[in-house]
Amino acid sequence: MNGSTSFYSTEEEFRQYLMRASYYTILQKSLVSLVPSDSKVILDLGTGTGSTAMRVARKCRQGIVHATDIRQEILQLAEDIAKREDIPNIHFAQADMDRLGEYLQASKLQPDLMTALYSFHHVADPLENKQRVVNEMYAGLKKGGKVIIAGLYVELDPKDPGYAAAIEQQYLMRCEEAYISVFWAVLREMLDAGKSLEDTLNRASQVAEYSKTSELNAMRGAISRAKAEVPEYLVTRQQMRQIFENAGFRILLFKPINDIGEAVLLAGK
Numbered sequence: 001m002n003g004s005t006s007f008y009s010t011e012e013e014f015r016q017y018l019m020r021a022s023y024y025t026i027l028q029k030s031l032v033s034l035v036p037s038d039s040k041v042i043l044d045l046g047t048g049t050g051s052t053a054m055r056v057a058r059k060c061r062q063g064i065v066h067a068t069d070i071r072q073e074i075l076q077l078a079e080d081i082a083k084r085e086d087i088p089n090i091h092f093a094q095a096d097m098d099r100l101g102e103y104l105q106a107s108k109l110q111p112d113l114m115t116a117l118y119s120f121h122h123v124a125d126p127l128e129n130k131q132r133v134v135n136e137m138y139a140g141l142k143k144g145g146k147v148i149i150a151g152l153y154v155e156l157d158p159k160d161p162g163y164a165a166a167i168e169q170q171y172l173m174r175c176e177e178a179y180i181s182v183f184w185a186v187l188r189e190m191l192d193a194g195k196s197l198e199d200t201l202n203r204a205s206q207v208a209e210y211s212k213t214s215e216l217n218a219m220r221g222a223i224s225r226a227k228a229e230v231p232e233y234l235v236t237r238q239q240m241r242q243i244f245e246n247a248g249f250r251i252l253l254f255k256p257i258n259d260i261g262e263a264v265l266l267a268g269k
């Protein structure tokens with residue numbers, strides 16, 4: 001497992017850590033539960049290994065999910081998983097969220113649902129750039145359509161005094177949550193599978209430690225933003241609400257799912 005970047009690049013890496021972290025699983029469940037099952041054209045942005053997009057595809061049997069990511073190699077992996085899991089109504093395509101309008105025009109897609117789990121924060125600073133992308137979302141969405149963005153939020157703007165200290169405090173809590181939730185998830189799985197207690201404890205500690213390191217890397221991305229190897233352009237919930245309202249969306253729901261920063265936004269056109 002390579003802890004140097006917050007972009008996982010193998011299925012194993014994703015399964016070892018992210019899929020077992022309490023905040024990822026709850027966020028994903030919350031997003032999927034908000035998906036209208038009669039959605040026809042669904043666009044998933046920053047799909048990664050496609051875990052969320054595939055769950056959405058299973059829920060929307062009459063629809064087709066267009067699962068997009070900027071990285072071709074992760075799309076290949078996601079496509080292999082979808083084939084192996086026999087999910088026919090999902091299609092993978094390379095697309096840069098930062099150029100959403102262009103992608104929608106070129107692909108002639110008019111989605112009735114757009115989803116993004118832990119990916120919208122990759123749209124770069126400044127805030128005006130995120131505003132432009134959300135305006136393009138609104139323009140490209142079918143009338144009556146919905147957008148569900150599930151992700152992480154911070155308390156302060158980077159220009160506010162105390163931003164770095166606030167991020168550090170938030171990520172210390174995230175590191176603890178990552179360690180504890182992943183440790184216990186691995187422990188349960190291995191003991192259930194009949195592994196020895198010694199092997200289980202060693203493995204659970206190793207994966208939990210890796211999870212903590214990944215959160216620490218993400219913290220650096222959130223503090224240094226454009227200067228980081230993998231920037232995390234996190235915004236506050238107030239900024240996100242404002243951007244969506246400015247674009248013309250109705251905010252139908254915008255609720256935290258825990259006290260370490262995750263929240264789900266459901267907006268309608």
Ligand SMILES: C[S@@+](CC[C@H](N)C(=O)[O-])C[C@H]1O[C@@H](n2cnc3c(N)ncnc32)[C@H](O)[C@@H]1O
Pocket residue numbers: 007045046047048049050051052053068069070071074095096097098116117118119122123
């Ligand atoms: C944490 S992962 C997303 C997890 C995924 N949505 C899921 O449900 O498991 C973030 C993804 O966003 C992608 N990404 C980063 N910048 C992007 C961009 N500008 N456009 C599209 N995808 C991007 C990364 O390649 C990465 O796969």
